[in-house]
Amino acid sequence: MKRVKRRYLALQLECEGLPSEREFMDTLWAAVTKLYGEVGASLTGLALISFDGERKIFVVRSSLVSLPAVRASLATITGVSGKTASIHVLAVSGTLKALFSNLV
Amino acid sequence: MTRIFADLHLRINPKDQQTAERLITKAAQMGYHYISIPFTQGIQEKELTALKAICTQAGLDFVQRADFKPRTQEDLMHFLRKFRRKFELICIICDSKEVARQAAKDRRVDLLNFPSLDYHKRFFDRAEAELACNSLAAIEVDVKPLIVMEGPPRVRLQSSLRREVAIALEFHVPVVISSGVGEEALMRKPRDLASLGYLFGLDEAHALDAVSTNAFRIVLRNREKLSSRFVAPGISIINEGKSV
Numbered sequence: 001m002k003r004v005k006r007r008y009l010a011l012q013l014e015c016e017g018l019p020s021e022r023e024f025m026d027t028l029w030a031a032v033t034k035l036y037g038e039v040g041a042s043l044t045g046l047a048l049i050s051f052d053g054e055r056k057i058f059v060v061r062s063s064l065v066s067l068p069a070v071r072a073s074l075a076t077i078t079g080v081s082g083k084t085a086s087i088h089v090l091a092v093s094g095t096l097k098a099l100f101s102n103l104v
Numbered sequence: 105m106t107r108i109f110a111d112l113h114l115r116i117n118p119k120d121q122q123t124a125e126r127l128i129t130k131a132a133q134m135g136y137h138y139i140s141i142p143f144t145q146g147i148q149e150k151e152l153t154a155l156k157a158i159c160t161q162a163g164l165d166f167v168q169r170a171d172f173k174p175r176t177q178e179d180l181m182h183f184l185r186k187f188r189r190k191f192e193l194i195c196i197i198c199d200s201k202e203v204a205r206q207a208a209k210d211r212r213v214d215l216l217n218f219p220s221l222d223y224h225k226r227f228f229d230r231a232e233a234e235l236a237c238n239s240l241a242a243i244e245v246d247v248k249p250l251i252v253m254e255g256p257p258r259v260r261l262q263s264s265l266r267r268e269v270a271i272a273l274e275f276h277v278p279v280v281i282s283s284g285v286g287e288e289a290l291m292r293k294p295r296d297l298a299s300l301g302y303l304f305g306l307d308e309a310h311a312l313d314a315v316s317t318n319a320f321r322i323v324l325r326n327r328e329k330l331s332s333r334f335v336a337p338g339i340s341i342i343n344e345g346k347s348v
Contacts, residue, residue: 014289034254035303068299068302068308069302071296071299071302072299072300072302072303074296074299075247075251075292075296075297075299075300076250076251076300078251078252078289078290084289085289086289086290086291086292088134088292088293088296089293089295089296089299
């Protein structure tokens, strides 16, 4: 079986207050599902890797082929758990090591 | 190569200085180099000077833009005669086929905007694209409706945009992606703005061009035309000597 190539995205959340990891991921899934449906969302392989509450930076993983779809979905997010919010992509990388070195 | 990004449609009331300052500062932080706020009722020197000052302070290049929604061809011609030399960017909001066709063939028009969500009121078809490609006009896509809308209206809009963008690419009509937003929460970074192009069939390179190259090429071309040294396309005064 061919290995699935992945990309790691560092996301900056801009909102009042701090949502929980669960609320954040639910918002992400909801946005992807709204745009691409359940089958499309299942192909993205989204997963939360790490979370920096102080800087409101989330690191998520996605498959390489669905990266454009995930990025488009992220741009359509206007709220997290009922509060106005926006999500900006800070960096995209193929390895976590490179991603974190980009963030510093 | 570092890309130069532009958001040519920030929908701010030029009279509301506080909001303008907040949004302009945010645009600078997000990595834009050029921004534009449309004037709809002619040029207001006081507001223009204030906006330019805010942009300079934030390290941005302010582009003077006028938006007009003509009802007839005569309206459009009158507007272009009056304002073309005063603004760096002219955007025509096409609400009728007659206006859309005339705007597409007029070389003084820079951007064609089709705001209607109604499929029947979007006039960017093959005939329109053919006229636009001969006159250097570009099609502007505001992404705000894609961000704020949900469900069937967004699906219909995506479908219309996909068709229009495919026609534009076929006829080599430049596509410009603008935000069209007036709230901080809806502002997106240039690459995030470009990523929305994927929703209507733009690949990464074309989408990035739509928020950078395509946009600032229009601005540079018009600035050259408006400069006192411009004579004709490709001809400009380099140095003036004394006659012997």
